[in-house]
Amino acid sequence: MKGCAVGIDVSKDRLDVHVEGGEAFTCPRDTESIEALAQRLCALQPGAIGVEATGGFETVVAAGLAGQGLPVVVVNPAQIRAFANALGKRAKTDPIDAAVIARFVAATDPEIRPLKDEETRLLSDLVSRRRQIVAMIAAERQRERRAPPRVQRSIARLVRALERELASLDGDIDEAVRSCPAWRQTENLLVSVPGIGPAIARTLIAELPELGTLGRRRIASLAGLAPWTRQSGQWRGRSFIGGGRSTVRSALFMGALVASRHNPELKAFRDRLVAAGKPKLVALVAVARKLLTILNAIVRDQTPWQPQNA
Incomplete structure (x- = not known):
């Protein structure tokens, strides 16, 4: 240094x-x-x-x-x-x-990365708040299942208020993304991949601005999807993932779940891993990592998703 x-x-x-x-x-x-x-x-x-x-x-x-x-x-x-x-x-x-x-x-001697600008920080805050609201709605609906009728009515009123706030936040996020041509272009590229919707795309824009600028190993490390090897002498432990940006990793897991069903290439990739004896969770992690690699290349090359058999 x-x-x-x-x-x-x-x-x-x-x-x-x-x-x-x-x-x-x-x-x-x-x-x-x-x-x-x-x-x-x-x-x-x-x-x-x-x-x-x-x-x-x-x-x-x-x-x-x-x-x-x-x-x-x-x-x-x-x-x-x-x-x-x-x-x-x-x-x-x-x-x-x-x-x-x-x-x-x-x-x-850590790598110095550019900090988010004011607009990106605002988008990140909006996306974080949206995630909090979604978590609150899910928690209230869980409580509703075992609550007595009078409490259920209270929960229903709160859920309706939270859903209105969620719709308002979605409007704010949409306005922020649509007002920035670069973000709008990136969102259009990301959602061209089956399994990636606007919510996941906007999370990646806000929380992973390095997307498209780094190699596949470094971008996987930032997202916490790079496997950690455990080895000492002749002993080899199981590799595992962790660290990185948990919000990005969670968003990619959701994308991987959808892609495993509706993206033909990633579904076939997952099925091959499961058929080879890999546990389903390990296969899902591999799908999330491959999905991130695809998204990274799409943003880097500024080219929408093209199926291999197209």
Whole structure:
């Protein structure tokens, strides 16, 4: 890594900043202080600035620093805690955390990816809210099955209100996508694949903007669909998937379920795996990964879905 590593621990009201091999200081978490911090860090020409994900408090900080051209990466708190344990640092304070983040960034040299712009963040928030509303409707309908009649009427009123809110959100999402020609084109490309509807397409646009710009292995890793190998000496454990962006993975699983029934090529692919003795869940994961590879290629080449026998 060229340049120093910087770690920033974010709390509700302040930032603890640690420059690897240099100074450590704090500043308030407000717009003016973030702008001043950006100028101060620009003078240091850091190689990477690690900002720990902290329940959304890090978003403004990361956006403010990245807006000044600084190399910002949002790091996973679980990885930071595991790294701290590996270093033998059991104590946990904000200044210690900032120092650990800086050492983590220096040791791992993470890839710096562009942050979402304001429009993409808004679409992501709308899609996330839609997902929450759908989950609430599903939960209320589960409760309705075992509730007494008077409670059922209350649940029915709430479900109707949630469905109206869902329709309103769908309108907002549709307006956001249709107002952006690039998103509109990407959505049209994605929904050309049997198994992909507007909801899944918009989730991918909002949560996986790298689609079409990376190779199949890296895009599968981002979605949490790349298999992890477990091996030690002669012992070989089962590979498994995990990590990555869970919302993207969930959307692709739903797409894979539909594609396994209605997309002839992916249905045949799944049937071959099951016939070869693969468990159905393993086959579904493979379909989701192949579906993502197809979508990645379609967006990359800007060419709609073409069945192989067409």
